[in-house]
Amino acid sequence: MSRFHIHVSVSDLDQSIHFYSALFGAQPTVAKPDYAKWQLESPAVNFAISTHGAQQGLDHLGLQADSAEELAAIEQRLSAAGLASEAQLGTTCCYAQSDKHWTVDPQGIAWEAFHTLGTTPTFNAQPAAAGQEQSASRCAPSLSGCCG
Helix, strand or coil: CCEEEEEEECCCHHHHHHHHHHHHCCCCCEEECCEEEEEEECCEEEEEEECCCCCCEEEEEEEECCCHHHHHHHHHHHHHCCCCCEEEEEEEECCEEEEEEEEECCCCCEEEEEEEEEECCCCECCCCCCCCCCCCCCCCCCCCCCCC
């Protein structure tokens, strides 16, 4: 079973955690100083917020696959439809290591299909230097010209 994924960039994480916890009736399943995620069963959604977006609002949408085979099937559907995608295998993002395939819809919204392999202690692959905040770069590759 796939799970719908939504990632929203926010300006005030604590205020947003308060809002979405009330809305969903649950506390985040992952909470970091710059990121929070609700892995909900009802509705079945992986909903994440962070302070890492280039701008506030919708960052990207996605489908979280339960297995490598399910991820491959999603990528094959994109390919069979003639839709370009960009692979990121074994990438670190959002405190997780994942295999991903990124594409862009006709409106320019980035979509990721991903299978999570495990957790990591950093938001992305670039650990922060001692006494510095984690890098604010987003996880999506530069998709201009890639997929739209």
